[in-house]
Amino acid sequence: xxxxxxxLLLVLLIALPxxxxxxxxxxxxxxxxxxxxxxxxxxxxxxxxHQVFKKVSAVANAAPELKLAIxxxxxxxxxxxxxxxxxxxxxxxxxxxxxxYENVSLAHGxxxxxxxxxxxxxHFTQKDFSQRKFLxxxxxxxxxxxxxxxxxxxxGKEKEMEADAYGFRYAAMAGYPxxxxxxxxxxxxxxxxxxxxxxxxxxxxxxxxxxxxNLRVRLQKVLENLPYFHFGVRLSxxxxxxxxxxxxxxxLKDFPGREVYNNLGVCELQRxxxxxxxxxxxxxxxxxxxxxxxxxxxxxxxxxxxxxxxxADEFLEKAKTYFELASKMEPSxxxxxxxxxxxxxxxxxxxxxxxxxxxxxxxAPDDLDIQSMRxxxxxxxxxxxxxIDMWPFIIQxxxxxxxxxxxxPSVLYNTAQxxxxxxxxxxxxxxxxxxxxxxxxxxxxxxIVCENADCPTPQGLRSQKATWNLPVKFGVWAKRDKTLRKxxxxxxxxxxxxxxxxxxxxxxxxxxxxRGRVEMVVLKKLDGVSKDGLPAYCGQxxxxxxxxxGTLWSCTNWAALVVDKKVKEVWVVKDKR
Numbered sequence: 017x018x019x020x021x022x023x024l025l026l027v028l029l030i031a032l033p034x035x036x037x038x039x040x041x042x043x044x045x046x047x048x049x050x051x052x053x054x055x056x057x058x059x060x061x062x063x064x065x066h067q068v069f070k071k072v073s074a075v076a077n078a079a080p081e082l083k084l085a086i087x088x089x090x091x092x093x094x095x096x097x098x099x100x101x102x103x104x105x106x107x108x109x110x111x112x113x114x115x116x117y118e119n120v121s122l123a124h125g126x127x128x129x130x131x132x133x134x135x136x137x138x139h140f141t142q143k144d145f146s147q148r149k150f151l152x153x154x155x156x157x158x159x160x161x162x163x164x165x166x167x168x169x170x171x172g173k174e175k176e177m178e179a180d181a182y183g184f185r186y187a188a189m190a191g192y193p194x195x196x197x198x199x200x201x202x203x204x205x206x207x208x209x210x211x212x213x214x215x216x217x218x219x220x221x222x223x224x225x226x227x228x229x230n231l232r233v234r235l236q237k238v239l240e241n242l243p244y245f246h247f248g249v250r251l252s253x254x255x256x257x258x259x260x261x262x263x264x265x266x267x268l269k270d271f272p273g274r275e276v277y278n279n280l281g282v283c284e285l286q287r288x289x290x291x292x293x294x295x296x297x298x299x300x301x302x303x304x305x306x307x308x309x310x311x312x313x314x315x316x317x318x319x320x321x322x323x324x325x326x327x328a329d330e331f332l333e334k335a336k337t338y339f340e341l342a343s344k345m346e347p348s349x350x351x352x353x354x355x356x357x358x359x360x361x362x363x364x365x366x367x368x369x370x371x372x373x374x375x376x377x378x379x380a381p382d383d384l385d386i387q388s389m390r391x392x393x394x395x396x397x398x399x400x401x402x403x404i405d406m407w408p409f410i411i412q413x414x415x416x417x418x419x420x421x422x423x424x425p426s427v428l429y430n431t432a433q434x435x436x437x438x439x440x441x442x443x444x445x446x447x448x449x450x451x452x453x454x455x456x457x458x459x460x461x462x463x464i465v466c467e468n469a470d471c472p473t474p475q476g477l478r479s480q481k482a483t484w485n486l487p488v489k490f491g492v493w494a495k496r497d498k499t500l501r502k503x504x505x506x507x508x509x510x511x512x513x514x515x516x517x518x519x520x521x522x523x524x525x526x527x528x529x530x531r532g533r534v535e536m537v538v539l540k541k542l543d544g545v546s547k548d549g550l551p552a553y554c555g556q557x558x559x560x561x562x563x564x565x566g567t568l569w570s571c572t573n574w575a576a577l578v579v580d581k582k583v584k585e586v587w588v589v590k591d592k593r
Contacts, residue, residue, distance in 0.1 A: 077141070082137075084133070089111050195314040210223075275351075353373070391430065410434065484539060
C-alpha cells in the first residue's frame with residue numbers, strides 16, 4: 017500500500033503541472049461567465065433562485081463578496097451542475113434549475129434550490145474545493161481517473177456528506193421545509209437528482225440512499241432537541257433566563273437559527289434590566305420573544321441613565337451581538353430589529369437604536385408598540401443636541417396613537433412619563449387608566465404605575481374558580497414519581513442544572529425537572545379549553561403578551577400559548593404566593 021501511494025503521488029506530481037494553468041483559470045468565476053454566459057435574468061426561475069440564494073447565504077454567514085452566477089449551461093456532459101469556487105463564486109447551470117423545479121410546485125422547487133445552494137455554500141464556508149479539483153484532473157487526464165478515485169474516494173465522500181449536512185441545516189435555518197426532500201421512493205430528491213445528473217460526477221458522491229439516511233439521522237437529532245428550545249422559551253417567559261440560556265445554547269449546537277439567537281439576546285436583555293432596576297423602565301420598551309423555531313413543523317417521512325453598571329453593559333453587549341446575528345440571518349426578521357433597538361437605547365447608542373427601530377417600523381408599520389418605541393427613541397436621540405426640542409412633536413405623535421382602537425398600554429405609559437418629565441398636567445389621568453389595566457402590565461411596570469395611581473389590590477381581583485389538572489406535584493422527586501416512571505425520559509446533558517425532560521407517551525403533557533425536582537408542567541391537546549375560558553383559571557383579567565406567531569395569556573403562575581384563537585399549550589409553574 018505504501019509503494020502504491022508513493023507511485024500515485026509521483027504520477028500526480030507529473031500530471032499536475034500540465035493542468036496548473038487550466039485549474040487556476042477554473043478557480044475564477046469570470047472563467048465560467050465568459051465561457052458559458054449568464055442565463056436570461058428575466059426568467060422567473062432564475063429570479064427565484066437568486067432570492068433563495070440571498071436567504072441561504074445570509075444564514076450561512078458567508079462572506080459578503082460571495083456571488084452566484086447562473087449560466088446558460090455547460091457544453092460537455094462531464095461538467096458538474098453546481099460548484100463552489102475558491103474566489104467566492106457559486107456557479108449554477110440553468111440545466112440544474114430546470115431539474116430542480118421540474119414537476120414540482122414553486123415552493124418545493126425553492127426548497128430543493130435552497131439545499132443545492134446550501135451544499136455549495138458549505139464547500140465554500142468549509143474551504144473544501146477538492147471535489148472540483150479532482151474532477152478537473154480526471155477530465156484532463158483520463159488515465160488517472162481510476163487512481164484518483166481509489167486514492168481519494170472515501171475522504172471525498174465524507175466531505176460530500178458533510179456538505180450535505182451543512183446545506184441541509186442552512187436551508188432549514190432559512191425557513192425551507194427540508195424534511196420534504198427526504199420523501200420515499202422517486203419523490204426523494206437525492207434519488208431524483210442522481211437520475212437527472214451525470215454518472216461521472218456521481219462516482220465521487222455517496223449513493224442517494226446513504227445521503228438521505230445521513231440527513232434523516234441529523235434531522236432526527238434536531239427534532240429530539242426541540243424540547244430544549246421550547247423549555248428555554250417557557251423559562252424565559254417566567255423570568256428564569258439564568259436557566260433558559262442553558263437550554264437555548266444546547267439547541268444552538270445543532271440548529272443555530274435566528275430565533276435561537278434572538279431569544280438568547282432577550283435573556284441577556286432580561287439580565288441587564290434586573291441590574292439596571294427602575295431606570296430600565298423609564299419608558300416601556302416591550303422586547304419580543306420568539307416561541308417558534310424554523311424546525312417546528314419538520315417531520316421524518318418515514319436608555320440607561322446615571323452611573324454605568326459594568327455588568328449590565330456586558331449583558332447588553334452580548335444581547336446586541338445575538339440580535340445582530342439574528343438580524344443578519346434574516347433582514348426581515350422584526351423581533352431582532354425591535355430588540356436591537358431596545359439594546360442600543362439602554363447602551364446610550366441612540367443613533368443605532370434609531371436605525372434599528374426605523375427598519376422595524378418599515379417592516380411592521382401598523383404595530384403600535386413599535387410606533388410608541390420609535391417615538392421615545394427619536395425623542396432621546398434629539399435630546400443629545402441642545403438646539404433641538406422634539407418634545408411637542410413626540411407628544412402629538414403619541415396623542416394621535418391614543419386615538420386608535422385597541423391602544424396598547426405602552427403608549428399610555430410612555431406618554432405619561434414624557435408629561436411627568438416636562439412637569440405638565442395630564443399624566444394623572446393616564447396613570448389611572450393604566451391602574452385599571454394592571455393585569456396587562458409586567459411586574460416592574462405595574463410597580464411604577466401603582467406608585468402613581470390607585471391600583472386594585474390583588475386580593476380584590478382573585479376569585480379563582482378552576483384549577484389545572486396537573487399529572488404531578490411541583491417539587492416532588494421526579495425519579496420517584498409513579499406517573500413519570502411510565503413516561504419517556506430524555507438523557508441528562510446540562511449537568512450544571514441536571515435537566516430531566518419527561519414526555520407523556522400520547523403527547524398530552526411534558527414535565528421539566530431540574531436537579532431532580534419537578535419545576536414546570538406543560539399541558540397539551542387541550543380540546544376542552546378555549547381562549548375565552550382561560551380567565552376562569554385565574555380569577556382576574558389576563559396579561560397579554562405578543563410573541564412571534566401567537567399570543568401568551570398569563571396569570572401569576574401559568575401562561576397559555578394561543579395560536580389562531582386556539583389554546584395550543586399551557587405552561588404551569590409553582591405559584592409563589
